[in-house]
Amino acid sequence: xxxxxxxxxxxxxxxxxxxxxxxxxxxxxxxxxxxxxxxxxxxxxxxxxxxxxxxxxxxxxxxxxxxxxxxxxxxxxxxxxxxxxxxxxxxxxxxxxxxxxxxxxxxxxxxxxxxxxxxxxxxxxxxxxxxxxxxxxxxxxxxxxxxxxxxxxxxxxxxxxxxxxxxxxxxxxxxxxxxxxxxxxxxxxxxxxxxxxxxxxxxxxxxxxxxxxxxxxxxxxxxxxxxxxxxxxxxxxxxxxxxxxxxxxxxxxxxxxxxx
Amino acid sequence: xxxxxxxxxxxxxxxxxxxxxxxxxxxxxxxxxxxxxxxxxxxxxxxxxxxxxxxxxxxxxxxxxxxxxxxxxxxxxxxxxxxxxxxxxxxxxxxxxxxxxxxxxxxxxxxxxxxxxxxxxxxxxxxxxxxxxxxxxxxxxxxxxxxxxxxxxxxxxxxxxxxxxxxxxxxxxxxxxxxxxxxxxxxxxxxxxxxxxxxxxxxxxxxxxxxxxxxxxxxxxxxxxxxxxxxxxxxxxxxxxxx
Numbered sequence: 001x002x003x004x005x006x007x008x009x010x011x012x013x014x015x016x017x018x019x020x021x022x023x024x025x026x027x028x029x030x031x032x033x034x035x036x037x038x039x040x041x042x043x044x045x046x047x048x049x050x051x052x053x054x055x056x057x058x059x060x061x062x063x064x065x066x067x068x069x070x071x072x073x074x075x076x077x078x079x080x081x082x083x084x085x086x087x088x089x090x091x092x093x094x095x096x097x098x099x100x101x102x103x104x105x106x107x108x109x110x111x112x113x114x115x116x117x118x119x120x121x122x123x124x125x126x127x128x129x130x131x132x133x134x135x136x137x138x139x140x141x142x143x144x145x146x147x148x149x150x151x152x153x154x155x156x157x158x159x160x161x162x163x164x165x166x167x168x169x170x171x172x173x174x175x176x177x178x179x180x181x182x183x184x185x186x187x188x189x190x191x192x193x194x195x196x197x198x199x200x201x202x203x204x205x206x207x208x209x210x211x212x213x214x215x216x217x218x219x220x221x222x223x224x225x226x227x228x229x230x231x232x233x234x235x236x237x238x239x240x241x242x243x244x245x246x247x248x249x250x251x252x253x254x255x256x257x258x259x260x
Numbered sequence: 261x262x263x264x265x266x267x268x269x270x271x272x273x274x275x276x277x278x279x280x281x282x283x284x285x286x287x288x289x290x291x292x293x294x295x296x297x298x299x300x301x302x303x304x305x306x307x308x309x310x311x312x313x314x315x316x317x318x319x320x321x322x323x324x325x326x327x328x329x330x331x332x333x334x335x336x337x338x339x340x341x342x343x344x345x346x347x348x349x350x351x352x353x354x355x356x357x358x359x360x361x362x363x364x365x366x367x368x369x370x371x372x373x374x375x376x377x378x379x380x381x382x383x384x385x386x387x388x389x390x391x392x393x394x395x396x397x398x399x400x401x402x403x404x405x406x407x408x409x410x411x412x413x414x415x416x417x418x419x420x421x422x423x424x425x426x427x428x429x430x431x432x433x434x435x436x437x438x439x440x441x442x443x444x445x446x447x448x449x450x451x452x453x454x455x456x457x458x459x460x461x462x463x464x465x466x467x468x469x470x471x472x473x474x475x476x477x478x479x480x481x482x483x484x485x486x487x488x489x490x491x492x493x494x495x496x497x498x499x500x501x502x503x
Binding site: 071075076079116169170171172191192193210211212215216219220 | 331363447475476
């Protein structure tokens with residue numbers, strides 16, 4: 001996950017040994033003068049970094065080629081990170097966590113210019129982690145139970161997810177989210193860079209439906225891409241971990257009230 | 261009744277783009293014949309006036325073939341499908357269905373309109389593609405933008421800045437006879453930005469228009485497409501509308 005990291009001090013003039021020795025100086029004025037100089041030459045910078053996907057770039061073959069990942073992660077995702085850092089360099093929005101930044105810049109539907117870059121950085125991180133080599137097939141345990149509860153059956157969910165992806169007009173994403181208010185799983189389709197975090201919902205799985213995500217491998221055959229994602233790429237491990245975390249914020253269970 | 265059953269039965273295969281009328285020439289005379297008999301005019305995939313490979317190296321033959329035979333054809337098929345359903349819903353008085361079909365009609369119909377203009381906008385270099393505009397359109401560009409270079413730069417900037425999928429247009433504002441650069445999202449036709457706007461040139465900045473060749477370097481695609489731009493078509497439209 002991309003997060004704000006402190007960059008090393010911008011100046012290499014400070015000698016750590018001298019700095020260490022400073023604290024032992026008994027001369028008060030000398031100490032003060034050095035502290036002043038110390039403050040002047042150092043500058044802590046924060047920036048957002050590009051995290052690696054949790055697998056090698058060729059690990060998702062043949063369902064997502066290495067070339068696609070090289071371009072999608074290496075150029076496009078990296079491009080968003082660089083653009084974001086450039087935009088934030090002189091911005092008062094500097095220093096937020098990624099989620100805070102997304103919610104702030106979404107501005108309740110009137111997004112600020114930084115929104116697109118911030119959201120896309122987060123969305124892509126989330127997407128890489130939503131996939132795994134040898135993924136697909138069925139979820140298990142609590143996630144499967146919750147899906148069956150909220151969609152009727154796993155195959156209903158799968159059909160609805162695929163249908164939603166096929167019905168997306170233009171660029172966007174398809175999400176399996178846990179709706180915090182309704183306390184249930186739901187499938188949501190968003191345009192361009194919109195992310196369900198802005199509505200306070202908790203995403204569990206995402207699928208990138210921008211053409212750059214599949215065009216090299218599938219050309220216009222969107223249905224094959226989506227079906228391959230469902231059958232071979234989707235990471236139910238990630239989904240389980242996210243659901244576990246989500247349950248700390250959303251009460252999904254029904255209280256078991258003992259009968260006296 | 262049998263007619264309707266025949267039509268609705270054919271609809272799914274057409275929508276997938278791989279149906280019995282899969283040739284690039286048209287959506288099938290049988291289908292059109294039946295619909296004309298009922299007064300419903302369906303869309304047809306127009307032919308290109310040049311070979312798929314004729315716009316290379318600005319736009320590769322592979323992209324042109326996919327763009328025309330798959331994407332545009334899918335818009336045509338889905339539009340016809342939605343139109344058929346709309347007709348049925350209107351006949352039945354099913355208001356909910358009529359409203360529900362609007363987004364499919366706007367998207368697929370818009371896609372058909374936009375791409376039909378787009379094919380006419382492009383011309384191989386050896387047939388005059390890339391030749392700058394003269395006379396009336398040339399002067400209008402100089403008046404409204406300063407120079408052709410300024411216009412190209414503006415359109416490229418707007419195209420590069422466009423987030424997601426959409427189009428960049430050189431538009432003529434009919435009432436004031438002024439040229440404008442406009443962008444539309446997804447497949448929204450230019451008229452959604454103003455009823456008086458006439459499209460002179462449109463550039464498709466959906467990723468399918470360039471990704472196979474230019475990958476994510478959209479600015480390179482925008483720079484090169486001007487080499488095959490058909491200014492003659494734009495001039496003709498300008499002269500007929502701004503007269």
